[in-house]
Amino acid sequence: MSRRAVIDIGTNSVKVLVADVAGGSVTPLWETSEQTRLGRGFYETHRLQPEPIAATGVAVARFAAEARERGAESVRVIATSAARDAINRDELLSAIFSASGLITEVISGETEAEWAFAGVASAPDLARQRLLVLDVGGGSTEFILGADRHVGFRESFPLGSVRALERLNPGDAPSPEALATCRAYLRDFLQREVAPRLAPAFAAQGRPERTLGVGGSTALLALIHHGCRDFRRELVEATHFDRAMLSALVNRLWSLPLAERRQLPGLPPERADVILTGAAIYEAVLEVFALPDLGISTRGLRFAAVLGVPVSK
Numbered sequence: 001m002s003r004r005a006v007i008d009i010g011t012n013s014v015k016v017l018v019a020d021v022a023g024g025s026v027t028p029l030w031e032t033s034e035q036t037r038l039g040r041g042f043y044e045t046h047r048l049q050p051e052p053i054a055a056t057g058v059a060v061a062r063f064a065a066e067a068r069e070r071g072a073e074s075v076r077v078i079a080t081s082a083a084r085d086a087i088n089r090d091e092l093l094s095a096i097f098s099a100s101g102l103i104t105e106v107i108s109g110e111t112e113a114e115w116a117f118a119g120v121a122s123a124p125d126l127a128r129q130r131l132l133v134l135d136v137g138g139g140s141t142e143f144i145l146g147a148d149r150h151v152g153f154r155e156s157f158p159l160g161s162v163r164a165l166e167r168l169n170p171g172d173a174p175s176p177e178a179l180a181t182c183r184a185y186l187r188d189f190l191q192r193e194v195a196p197r198l199a200p201a202f203a204a205q206g207r208p209e210r211t212l213g214v215g216g217s218t219a220l221l222a223l224i225h226h227g228c229r230d231f232r233r234e235l236v237e238a239t240h241f242d243r244a245m246l247s248a249l250v251n252r253l254w255s256l257p258l259a260e261r262r263q264l265p266g267l268p269p270e271r272a273d274v275i276l277t278g279a280a281i282y283e284a285v286l287e288v289f290a291l292p293d294l295g296i297s298t299r300g301l302r303f304a305a306v307l308g309v310p311v312s313k
Contacts, residue, residue, distance in 0.1 A: 001020050001021065001022040002020070002021050002022075002073055002074075003018065003019070003020050003021075003029070003070075003071045003072050003073055004018070004019060004021055004072055004073060004074050004075075004076070004306045004308075005017065005018045005019075005063075005064070005067035005068075005070075005072035005074065005075045005076070005306070006075075006076045006077075006078065006302045006305040006306045007060050007063050007064065007067075007075065007076070007077045007078070007102075008078055008079075008080070008301065008302050008305070009038065009056060009060065009077065009078065009079040009080065009083060009092075009096075009104065010038070010079075010080050010081070010082070010137050010138055010139075011038055011039035011042075011080070011081050011082040011137055011138025011139035011140075011160060011162050011163070012035060012037060012038070012039065012137070012138035012161065012162050012216075012271075012274060013033045013034060013035040013036060013037075013138075013216070014033060014034050014036055014038075014056055014059040014060060014063065015031070015032070015033040015216070015302065016030070016031065016032060016033070016063040016066075016067060017030075017031050017302040017303070017306055018030040018031075018067050018070050018071075018072050019303075019306050021306060021307060021308075024122065024307065025122075026122060026299075026303050026306060026307060028233075028303075029070065030066075030067075030070055031231075032063075033216065034059045034063075035268075035270045035271065036052050036055040036056045036059055037052050037055075037162075038052045038053070038056050038082045038083070038092070038138075039052075039081070039082040039138050039139050039162045039163070040052055040162075041166075042082055042085075042086070042139075043139075043163055043166055043167070046085060046086060046087050047086065047087055047088050048082065048083075048086045048088055048089070048091065048092055050091075053091055053092050053095050054095060056092065056095065056096065057092075057095035057096045057098065057099035057100070058099055060077060060096050060099060060100050060102065061096075061099040061100035064077075064100050064102060075102060076105070076305055076306070077096065077100075077102045077103070077104045077105065078104070078105045078106075078107055078301075078305055079092070079104050079105070079106045079107070080106075080107060080112050080137060080139070080140070080301075081109070081112075081137055081138065081139030081140040081156075081160060082138065082139050083104070083106045084106050084107070084108065084109070085139065089106060092104075093106075108156075109140060109142065109155070109156025110154060110155070110156065112135070112140070112142055112156060112301055113135070113142035113143070113144045113151075113154035113155065113156055114144070114151055114154055114304075115300075115301035115304035115305060116133055116135040116142055116144055116214050116215075116300050116301045116304070117131070117133050117144040117146055117151050117154065118149070118301075118303070118304035118307075119214065119297075119299040119300045119301055119302065119303035119304045120133050120212055120214055120297040120299050120300070121146070121149045122299055122303055122304075122307075123297065123299055126210070126212075126297070127148070127149055128147070128148055129147065129209045129210055130145075130146070130147040130205070130206055130207075130208050130209045130210075131144075131145070131146060131147065131208055131209070131210055131211075131212060132144070132145050132208035132210070132211045132212070132291070133145075133146075133212050133214055133297070134211065134212070134213050134214070134282065134285060134294075135213075135214050135215050135300060135301070136159075136160065136161060136213065136215060136217050136218075136278055136281050136282060137160050137161070137215060138160045138161055138162035138163065138274070139158070139160040139162060139163050140156050140157060140158055140159065140160050140163075141156070141157050141159045141160060141281060142154065142155070142156045142157075143155055143157070143194065143197075143198055145198070145201050145202070145205060145208060147205075152201065152204075152205045153197075153198070153201035153205065155197055155198075157189075157193055157194055159186075159189055159190075159193075159281065160281075161217060161274040161275075161277045161278035161281065162274055162277075164182070164185070164186070164277040164280075164281065165273060165274055165276065165277045167185075168181065168182050168185060168277065170182065170254075170276060172257055172258035172259075172273075173257035173258065174254050174276065176254075178254070179250075179251075179254040179280075182254075182276075182277065182280050183280065183283075183284065186280055186281060186283075186284035187284055187287070187288055190284055190285065190288040190289075191288060194288075195288065195289075198289065202289075208291070210295055211285075211286070211291045211292075211293065211294055211295065212294070212295045212296065212297045213282055213294055213295070213296050213297070214296075214297045214298075214299065214300040215300055216271075217274075217275065217278035217279065217281075217282070218236075218282065218294070218296045219231070219236045219296060219298060220266060220267055220268075220271065220275060220278075221241070221246075221249060221275075221278075221279055221282070221296075222235065222236040222239035222266075222296055223235075223236065223265070223266025223267070224249070224253075224264055224265070224266040224267050224275075225239060225241070225245075225249060225266075226239070226266065227265045227266065228265060228266050229265045229266060233298050236296055236298055237295075237296055237297065237298055239295075239296055240293050240294065240295050240296075241282075241293060241294045242292060242293045243283075243286045243287065243291075243292065243293070246279070246282060246283050246286060246294060247283055249279060250279045250280055250283045253275060253276055253279055254276055254280075258272055258273060261273075261275070282294055
């Protein structure tokens, strides 16, 4: 058994996992995150800004030090959507190396999708089911269909909570019209960009037995639903949203001004803006693809990365 750490640099936040690894088994010991908004203002210029670059480097260095204090023998740093799309990604990689001495692996959308599925399928009760895994990040959403721990379809699309929020700009107190505009935009994107790719996969491989969201947004939706202030893995993974429940939660979130959303139990105040579009993306996927419900997995790409899975070429 070895104790390892993975630091995951996303468009919205930096996350860390420290886990004990034995063979193909991952036992999480410590997980936390810090929102650095690396993708702030990114989608107009595709250039990362100096302030979030610096904040990300500081967060990585601090998480690496804390992981080593907890006994991590190795620290792996990976970066996803904003880093891979940035025209100045080298500035980010240099800032991280200067702050922490660590080299960052920038992974492709396809690798991100494969790792998300591998992480979810590492749970014994899910290993043999036909799964559709949805990973809604800040800058992209990964769709992965597979069974028996084998990926049959995986693709990353440029649709994420931060990207959609900046595009739609619903404001701090969104109107019903803003929600209607968001829903229409998401339906159009999914029908135009995703359906021509995903529908043939459903036809060839069969529709999923379960649809699972992975990542921070779905866990937060579960905590908000239960009014639970503290992260509880068992509670989160036992939560299932049918389409009516999820739409009701989306309606509730969009009806509240930002100040009131910041007071919701289970929702970190700094994520009270992006939860609007994150929740709406999941709602739109269930609607467009006629999926009955959404389950939640807390095992994502960090679980695959901590196992030492190499970057796909």
